[in-house]
Amino acid sequence: xxxxxxxxxxxxxxxxxxxxxxxxxxxxxxxxxxxxxxxxxxxxxxxxxxxxxxxxxxxxxxxxxxxxxxxxxxxxxxxxxxxxxxxxxxxxxxxxxxxxxxxxxxxxxxxxxxxxxxxxxxxxxxxxxxxxxxxxxxxxxxxxxxxxxxxxxxxxxxxxxxxxxxxxxxxxxxxxxxxxxxxxxxxxxxxxxxxxxxxxxxxxxxxxxxxxxxxxxxxxxxxxxxxxxxxxxxxxxxxxxxxxxxx
Numbered sequence: 001x002x003x004x005x006x007x008x009x010x011x012x013x014x015x016x017x018x019x020x021x022x023x024x025x026x027x028x029x030x031x032x033x034x035x036x037x038x039x040x041x042x043x044x045x046x047x048x049x050x051x052x053x054x055x056x057x058x059x060x061x062x063x064x065x066x067x068x069x070x071x072x073x074x075x076x077x078x079x080x081x082x083x084x085x086x087x088x089x090x091x092x093x094x095x096x097x098x099x100x101x102x103x104x105x106x107x108x109x110x111x112x113x114x115x116x117x118x119x120x121x122x123x124x125x126x127x128x129x130x131x132x133x134x135x136x137x138x139x140x141x142x143x144x145x146x147x148x149x150x151x152x153x154x155x156x157x158x159x160x161x162x163x164x165x166x167x168x169x170x171x172x173x174x175x176x177x178x179x180x181x182x183x184x185x186x187x188x189x190x191x192x193x194x195x196x197x198x199x200x201x202x203x204x205x206x207x208x209x210x211x212x213x214x215x216x217x218x219x220x221x222x223x224x225x226x227x228x229x230x231x232x233x234x235x236x237x238x239x240x241x242x243x244x245x246x247x
Contacts, residue, residue, distance in 0.1 A: 023062075023171065030158030030166035037154060037199045044163065045199075049206035051165035052157055056211070060146035060179065068113040068145045069106030070175035110178065111141040117226045130225070138222025145176035152182075152207075153189050154200045180223035183211045 037045055107113040121135075122128055150173045158167040190204040212220060 025167060028158075028160065028166035030160045030164075032155050033157040033159050033203070034154035034198075034200065036159055036163075037203060040163075042202050045202040046206040048159065048163055048165075048203050049210060052152070052168075052207055053210040055165060055168060056149070056152070056182065059149060060182075062147045064144050065176060067106045067108055068110055068176055068178075070173055109141075110143050110145060113145075113178075114139050114141060114226070121226060126225070135222045135225045138216070138218035138220075139226070140178075140219070143178060146179050146182070147174065148177045148179075148182045148185070149174050150181075150185055152186060154198075154203060178223075179211075179214060180219060183208070183215060183220070184223055184227050186211060 033048060037048070040048070105116075107116060118131060118135075121131060149168065149171060151170050152168075156168060156170045157165065158169065160166050186204065186208045190201065190208055192198075193200045193204055215223075
């Protein structure tokens with residue numbers, strides 16, 4: 001059994017037991033941010049990203065499990081249960097599990113993960129010379145993965161009436177990935193928000209910018225291309241409009 005203690009804030013510890021992960025957080029009464037944003041000013045909407053970013057940093061600081069890849073949650077709804085470990089890539093392929101977004105897969109090292117992404121990138125029509133010149137220089141193959149909540153959205157963030165973050169829900173899927181995955185998932189959520197005319201745009205712009213600041217420009221540039229090898233698209237459309245933390 002592995003125990004860890006978070007630095008404070010929402011998340012105050014985790015336990016790894018029998019290849020399962022239990023994550024503990026201080027979940028207090030609150031409402032989804034998506035139901036609150038309508039009554040806030042633009043400045044308040046942007047400010048609500050600050051405690052969310054702080055909570056994400058706590059998650060990124062959780063102990064690494066010794067691999068890169070996903071954890072599919074099993075158990076009692078969004079507020080409870082446990083997570084089970086993913087399958088080796090060979091076992092996923094043997095079972096015929098779709099790998100459009102490989103949340104059920106794991107790789108021993110970050111370098112193995114990027115090799116898989118490169119293979120998919122080339123399979124989907126990517127240019128190997130482009131990978132070598134535009135993508136590879138931005139990869140940190142020795143980096144440690146971070147814990148990524150793959151559905152950070154206003155509907156999954158609980159706030160009280162004083163605009164304090166009281167909980168994060170819907171930990172499915174999650175996994176240990178490069179930090180760029182968190183950034184690009186938030187980019188996707190921002191783009192969906194704009195297409196659907198939702199009120200979260202200002203909040204998400206602030207959160208995307210905060211995460212982008214944790215990455216080098218070369219890492220962001222590379223990620224917009226290796227993303228194609230991970231989930232089938234070259235980059236979120238919103239990125240093309242210059243709102244993803246780029247100059």
